[in-house]
Amino acid sequence: MQCAMPWQYKHRTETMTMQPKALTIKELMTSPQQYIDQEVALSGWVRTARVSKNFGFIELNDGSMFKNLQLVFEDQLTNFADIAKVSIGTSLQVRGVFVKSLGANQPYEVKATGIDIVGMATPDNPIQKKRHTFEFLRTIPHLRLRTNTYMAVFRVRSLLAQAIHEFFQKQNFVYVHTPIITGIDAEGAGEMFHVSTIGAENYPRKPDGSLDESQELLGRQTYLTVSGQLAVEAFCMGFRNVYTFGPTFRAENSNTARHANEFWMIEPEIAFADLQDNMNLAEAMMKHLISYVLENAPDEMAFFNSFIDKGLLERLQGVLNAKFQTMTYTEAIDILQKSGEQFEYPTEWGQNLQTEHERYLAEKTFNGPVFVTDYPKSIKAFYMRMNDDQKTVRAMDLLVPGVGEIIGGSQREERFDLLVERMKEEGLPVEQYQWYLDIRKFGTFPHAGYGLGFERALMYMTGMKNIRDVIPYPRTPNNAMC
C-alpha cells in the first residue's frame, strides 16, 4: 500500500476529499492494471514538451524511475496557455487519468485534468532539448543529473553500493568504518592531503625552527586516508571477515579518465585465507554486482547498451558465465614477449606492467577479466606476503577490458620478522607502525584482502568512459565544483 510521505501529509489532508491518490511513476508502471483508467495525482519535472494550438504533450520525470511518463493536456485546462509554455525543468503537480497511450513510443500516458506549475524553470536553463557533450555537462554537476545518462549512472551507482553491502552482509562480513582522517604517513598508496586546523601563516614552530605539529587539534599531523586496509586488518583479527566501504583521497596530480582525487573504495579482508580464497571472493563479488545491477536496473542498463556502449550487456552476461582467468606475472611477461606485438614500453621481468600491456592481456589475450598474480616484490607494497622464491609476492590484480586495473590485492605478510624486514627495506618508519605489527604479534594468522575501485566497477558496469561522469561531484585536478 502506498503511504504518503510525512512531508506530503499536510498537503494531502487539506485536499483529501477531492484529491486522487498521490503516486509515483514507478508505482504506476509497476502495476498498471491496478491504476488503469483511474484518476491519479503525480508530481515531477518537465523533461520535454511538444505543444500544438489546442493540445500538447509533456514528458514528466519524477525521479522514481528512469523512464518518463507522457502527459497529454488539452485546451479545456483553464491554465492551458501557461502550461503550453512550460520550459524544461519546470516542476509540476498533476492530476489526470492513467490510460493506455495512443502513441507508439509508450504503453501508457496520463490525460491531464489539472496541472499546477509549482516552479517554472527560467528559459536560460543550460539543459536543453538536445544532445550535450559530457564535457559541457561536467561544468554543471548540479543540473546534469536531470539528463538521461546521468539519471541512469547515479541510480546504478546507488544500486551498486547496495549490491556491495548485500554481497558481504549475506556472508556475515562485518562492515568497519575505518577513519577518514588518519595519522598514518603514507603506506605507499600515494600522495596525501594534509588535514590541519592551523593556517599556513604563523604555523607554530619548535625552538629548532621546525613545524610544531603537536599544536594541531588532534595533537599531530594528520591526513585524509588513502586506504582503510591497515586499519581494517586489525578488525579482521577479531571479526574474521570484514570490509570497508568509504571515501578515499589521493593527492596525485593525475589527469586521466580513470583517476580522481576523491573516490570510493571497497576493501574486504578475510581471515585464515590465502590468495586463492581472495581471488575466489573477488570473482564471486564481481559476478554478484553484475547480476544485481542487471536485475535491478534493466531500463538503465538497456539505455547504456543502446547509447553508451553497444556491446555492454553481451559482455557482462559473458562475464557472469565465464570462469575468470588466472596467470602469474611471470607468465604474463612471457605471453607479452611472445605476442609479436610492438609495445611502446619493454616487457622485461621486473618492470611494472604498463597500461598497454594490461589492455593487451585483458582485451586481446583473454577478452575478459583476468587475474595476474605473484608480482616482483620491488613493484608491490611492503605488506604483501613473500613467496618462497624470495623474489615475488602473493599479489593479485584484476584486469578488465576497457577499464584496466579494477582490483588490487594480496595475501598479507603475517610473519612478524619478515614484515619488519620488508618495512626496513622500504625505508618506512617502523616505530609508527607498532600497532600494525601488533596484529602479527598477538595471534597472527594468514589473511588476505583487496581494494575494489567503486567508480571503476561502476564504469565497467555502465560502459561510461570517464570517471568524472560516474561521480556526482567529481574532485579532479583543477576541479572541485559545488
Add this chain to the structure above:
RNA sequence: UCCCGAGUAGCUCAAUCGGCAGAGCGGGUGGCUGUUAACCACUAGGUUGUAGGUUCAAGUCCUACCUCGGGAGCCA
C-alpha cells in the same frame, strides 16, 4: 607532471590562400487537432579563451599563459 589536440552565439559546430562573423539546436513571437530530439515561418543573440606580436588587413600566422579533451606516469 610529460606528449599531442582543441578553445568562434546559451549548446553543438562551420568559416577555402590572411580579405564582409555563419548554420542547426536552444530562446522570443506567430502558426499547426496525437506528438516522440514534433513540425512550419519570422526574430534577437558575437570583445572568436587571455595577453602580446607580425600585417594595409588576423577567427585564421608567431610567442607566452589559461582551460578543456585524448594519451602516458602514479593507482583503485
